[in-house]
Amino acid sequence: MKNPMYEVASLLLEKLLLLANLRLCSVGPGAEEEEEKRASYYDTTCFKRGDLLEVPRTLFVHFGIYLGDNRVAHLMPDILPAFTDEQRQIQRMVTNKRLILGVLARMARIRVDTVEDFAYGGSILVNHMDEAFPSKALCGEEVARRAEKLVGATAYSLLWNNCEHFVTYCRYGAAVSFQTDKFCETVKMIIRDQRSVLASALLGLASIVCLGLAPSTTLPTIIIPFFLWMAG
Numbered sequence: 178m179k180n181p182m183y184e185v186a187s188l189l190l191e192k193l194l195l196l197a198n199l200r201l202c203s204v205g206p207g208a209e210e211e212e213e214k215r216a217s218y219y220d221t222t223c224f225k226r227g228d229l230l231e232v233p234r235t236l237f238v239h240f241g242i243y244l245g246d247n248r249v250a251h252l253m254p255d256i257l258p259a260f261t262d263e264q265r266q267i268q269r270m271v272t273n274k275r276l277i278l279g280v281l282a283r284m285a286r287i288r289v290d291t292v293e294d295f296a297y298g299g300s301i302l303v304n305h306m307d308e309a310f311p312s313k314a315l316c317g318e319e320v321a322r323r324a325e326k327l328v329g330a331t332a333y334s335l336l337w338n339n340c341e342h343f344v345t346y347c348r349y350g351a352a353v354s355f356q357t358d359k360f361c362e363t364v365k366m367i368i369r370d371q372r373s374v375l376a377s378a379l380l381g382l383a384s385i386v387c388l389g390l391a392p393s394t395t396l397p398t399i400i401i402p403f404f405l406w407m408a409g
Contacts, residue, residue: 218293218298219292219293219296219301221247221292223303224243224245224292224303225243225317226243226244226245226317226318226320226321227242227243227315227316227317227318227319227320227321227348228242228243228303228304228317229241229242229243229303229304229305229306229307229314229320229344229347229348230242230243230249230292230295230296230301230302230303231301231302231303231305231306232295232296232297232299232300232301232302233299233300233302234299237356238341238356239251239295239299239340240340240341240343240344241295241340241344242320242321242323242324242343242344242347242348243292243321244289244321244324244325245321247291247292248289248290248291248292249289249290249291249292249295250287250288250289250324250325250327250328250347251287251288251290251295251340251343251344252285252286252287252331252333252338252339252340252342252343253271253276253279253285253286253287253288253340254271254275254276254277254279254280254284254285254333255267255271255275255276255279255284255285255286255288256275256278256279256281256282256284257271257275257279258284258286258330259282259284267286267288268288270290270294271288279333280333280335283332283333283334284330284332284333285330285331285332285333285338286329286330286331287324287327287328287329287331287343288328289328306344306345306348306355309355310345310348310349310353312349312350312351313349314348314349315347315348315349315350320347320348321347323346323347324343324344324347327343327347335357336354336357336360336361337357338352339354339356339357341353341354341355341356341357342354371406374402374406375402377401377402378398378402381394381397381398381399381401381402382398384397384398385398
């Protein structure tokens with residue numbers, strides 16, 4: 178039986194996404210054909226137990242650890258375990274609604290899926306991070322055992338505990354995220370650039386002109402440029 182709180186949260190999020198013109202993945206006519214297509218897309222014979230798999234996306238890279246027998250352990254934000262303990266429901270593919278609500282609630286799960294469900298049609302890079310990581314990779318069996326030991330519910334943080342932290346801990350013994358480091362460096366550059374102070378002040382003044390003089394518009398117009406100027 179579905180939890181009513183989850184249903185309400187899902188419905189609200191779906192409406193917001195529709196208003197934002199975002200298309201949610203849904204099962205419809207041709208879904209079975211698409212599944213078959215994806216299932217035949219990957220040759221898992223070239224993967225070894227303990228391999229680090231990367232799937233480049235538009236805005237980020239998703240990571241997982243290959244466990245053998247067409248299984249991949251990967252960390253995914255997921256709100257559903259907060260509402261149900263039924264493993265059959267939880268093990269179904271994580272939808273966009275479940276994922277976004279999981280990010281907002283800072284809840285995730287290290288789960289085991291097929292290579293097809295993990296990659297979802299994307300190209301897969303194998304052990305690509307070995308070249309960039311300062312530490313030598315552990316042996317494949319140790320990597321896979323670490324991943325299997327961590328399977329289950331976990332906290333989620335976009336910056337401090339994401340799928341990249343999970344795989345780097347398993348393969349190299351240190352939880353690191355190059356994506357997070359790059360994001361933080363970009364934020365630092367924006368803060369250090371004094372033009373951001375002027376831009377935030379102009380945006381604040383524009384909000385006052387459009388929305389009127391009120392604490393909700395005046396305070397951010399003063400505080401944000403001040404902190405940017407002090408931090409820069």
